[in-house]
Amino acid sequence: MDPHGQNDGPQPLVERAISVSAEFEGDEGIAAARALARSFLADLRTRHGMTVSASAEGMVQLVVSELVTNARKYAPGPCLLSLEIRDGAVQVSVWDSEPSLPVARTTDPGRVGQHGLEIVVAVCRSFEMHREPVGKRITATVMPADDAVGDEGSDDIRR
Structure with missing residues (x-):
């Protein structure tokens, strides 16, 4: 666009984020929330053609x-759950009203x-916690498809 707001021709398309959010209480x-995640992942497969492995869905x-x-x-x-695709991964974000950040306990069998x-940190590609003006937000990132090694290991476990 020129400085006067006139269109100078074709503009690049802006990709729309693929996301879903909901509030949960009780x-x-x-x-x-799990049902919303299943629906979101099914939508990624059917409407957006993304590969989502069974283990990634789990x-x-x-x-x-x-x-x-x-x-x-x-x-x-309430808490707020957001699921979004960012950089090819599923970003799971949960906001709640408690400002204290959780602390992972030491391993104790x-x-x-x-x-x-401990489990969330172990299975995610990334994990972040941030205080917000009200409460906190915890964000974890999961890859939607397994790598070749992960797939082979999964096959061995299923046998």
Whole structure:
């Protein structure tokens, strides 16, 4: 466009982000959050032609479940879940009203429960926590397709 707002010809197309967001409250929100993740991944496959492996689908649902569970357990009020494709990966982001950042506990095979953060960090390509003006946002990134080594290892485990 010229300085007067006139179009000087064809403009490049701007890619639209592929994302979905929802608010969840109460324990029933955890199952609904996993269902939203399944729907989002199915949409990636059918409408956008992306490859989403079965193990990646399971990992995204696991990450969503753990992050939303923690938000529901430790923060008052609703939590917000966003799923988005960024740089070819699924970015899972959960906001809640509690400003305190979670702390991963040291490994303890005898401890029952409270391993969610350890699991999320272990299965994700990246993991970030940020305080916000109100509350905090936790973001984890999962690759939608396995690499060749991961696929072979998965086959061995299934046998």
